[in-house]
Amino acid sequence: MDSKQMKDILVKRLSNEDRSFTFDKKKDQLRIESKQTKKGVTITLPGIIARWENEKEKAIDEMVYYIEEGLKAIDKDCSIEAESNKIYPVIRSTSFPIASNEEIPFITEDHTAETRIYFALDLGNTYRLIDEKIMQQENWTPQIIKEMALFNVRSLSTSMKKDSVAGNTFYFLNSNDGYDASRVLNDNFLKNMNESLEGTMAVAVPHQDVLIIADVVNETGYDILAQMTMSFFASGRVPITALSFLYEEGQLEPIFILGKNKKREK
Template sequence: MDSKKMRTLLEERLKRDQWSFSFDREKDTLRIEDKTTNKGMTVSLPGIIAKWNVEKDAAVDEIVYYIEESLTVMNADLELSGKEKQIFPVIRSTSFPTQSNEGIELIFDEHTAETRVYYALDLGTTYRLIDQKILEKEQWNIDRIKEIARFNIRSLDCHLKEDQVAGNTFYFLNSNDGYDASRILNESFLQKMSQSIQGVMAVAVPHQDVLILVDVQNDTGYDILAQMTMSFFASGRVPITALSFIYENQKLEPIFILGKNKPRNNQ
């Protein structure tokens, strides 16, 4: 599979009367755009090809679905009033854009040195990040959005899968509702978990669709956590951070895992 074949495949799968395609040979990217609004998205073909080499057709199915949903949402006329239960916080890396593709400021909060909190309107199969234009249209203030979103994240189920590895207990939250990583904002949940931790409580959000909690009992636990977080980060559709956090005194401190199992605070 090369860029030319992948480009042709995507254009065939995404063919719509209202969408246009443009290929940037130098950057090896394909842009899909709505002809009426000129809103669209650009995807990097080498990344998709790399995933196709491992997952084959499943990789194409995933990116096609992602593009279809994103363009549909991007060009929809959104309303917040009456949809308060559909507003949630989403975790992103600090490298994530603070403006929409149209240059409109997104609503966000700083979270840790590695992460930010953005706010989204859930649309069922996808969601749309809330920007300043939507707030002005609805005549809402930012504090209202934040309060509603934090309340809603606390209402979501926090069912965990547990696994014992080399004397350490790993907990995984993977409900695939788009807000798994966002559960890191549920302070009461984190505090409850910390009460059952025998060693050191570590937390990781390598990508959007997983939250990892660890009861680190020995040095090997740090190594396993570092390797696991990097693997999840590399395979996630929406990567966040390959670093982990220590949860202590109701605070999250990013850490590096150095050499043979030695954690260091990211000062």
């Protein structure tokens, strides 16, 4: 399937009289927006096609749901003050836009060389990224938003599944609440995990709906983590990074894993 075919499928599934569609062939992107408000969402098609190759109709069904909920969120009147207990941090790649389609800057925080922190207002089935316009309407500051978000993320479950391969243990946090990768900002959780592991702790956030923690005891563990992270990255609805991180003294340091050799990013 190519981008034009995927575009045609999505347009057919999402069409109604209140929406317009714009296909950017050069960027392989489809934009869906409200004719009335001129607000909408832009999606990159190759990632959806990659998921379709493995999951077929399930991938399309999930993307249609994601887009529908995103459009509802854009139209919804959001109040931070009324929902302060529903503000959460979300992790994105550093290539993710730092402003909305209306060119209003999002509230962000530096994280690693590969990732950036955004802040979102949870709306139930989806969330809305907090921008300067929303912040100013409610007379908040970036610091207050950050403090509320980090407080709230610590309240989320950290229940994990685990698997052992070649002596290495891999833990997976996949609650599908939209904030699985965000748990990487729970410092106490990471610290407690590190203290309980036998080997070197490595962390991966390949997409927003999974957090991987690895207890690496041999070189094979790094190879397995690299393959696993790339697989999750390629199949994620909102990809973040295919790189993994070493956890050292409370900090995350990106690493390149090549064959049986590991090289830290300088």
